[in-house]
Amino acid sequence: MRKDAQRNIERLREAAVSAFREHGLEVPLEQIAQRAGVSPGTVYNRFGGRDALIDAVMPELIEARIQEMMERALAVPDPWDGFAAYVTSLCEMQATDPALNDAVSRRFPDAARLTEICDAQMGRARGLIDRAQAAGSLRADFAVQDMAFLLWSTAAIVRATAGIAPLAWRRSLALALDGLRPGAAHPLPVAAMTDEQVKLAMIGLGPRRAR
CATH class of the missing domain: 1.10.10.60 (Homeodomain-like)
Incomplete structure (x- = not known):
């Protein structure tokens, strides 16, 4: 060249x-x-095009950040605190970096390498979930696919409140995390989405643009 x-x-x-x-x-x-x-x-x-450009610059940025968050979470002795710390770190990243917010909330599924990293992140998160559920500190019916709801809702809140109440996402997340504790939680009315359903939903959430 x-x-x-x-x-x-x-x-x-x-x-x-x-x-x-x-x-x-x-x-x-x-x-x-x-x-x-x-x-x-x-x-x-x-x-x-855009997806290839995203794949050329974003994967290495997000992979290192997510790996660091995962290692910190696994080092927390209490399983619930480790799980909550990981989720909170992801949401903090969404709130402070627009590019990583778009990446973590999976708005560009055609960026293949980035999507691969996000899929791997969900797989690693399963270990934190299993650990917290085994300790009885995370409701047993929470599935790794449900992580998508936390990230999607945070992404939307961050975009809607950035110039108005930039910390509003913390209140929403705290309410969501409280709902994940066992005990008084009511049974969930429907099953968790499948991986394929999550993928299709991500595509629907993505920007409408010409390829």
Whole structure:
């Protein structure tokens, strides 16, 4: 690859990271191209479109953050506190980084590598859930697929209240976590969604845009 082409790719990667983290993953590609000092067509020529650009810059950012959160949660001796700490850390990440909010709430399922990392995150979360349920501190009918509800609701609350009440998501999350404790909890009226249903719901939540 020519040196000028390689420089354009690096500029686009850097511009994409900064633009995504400021505005989320829906930021116009033209704005990213402008930041990089290249034409909009260069984005498509070098990456093929938004999903490929997301996959080029986001996976390594989110994978390291999630792994760090998981390790901290597993180090907490109390199973409930470890589970709650992990969920809270994910939601804090959603609240402070628009790009990671979009990524964790799975709004771009066509970004294959990013989706793969998020799927793996759900698999690792199952261990925290099992540990808390075995200790009797998390309601037994909570399923790993139910994690999606916590992340989707936080994503929506963060976007709706960012300029009004930026900590409102903490109240919502606290109410949700209280509802996950056993004891006085009522039986759930329907079964947990399947993995396929979660995937289809994620696609429905994603932005309506031309490919």
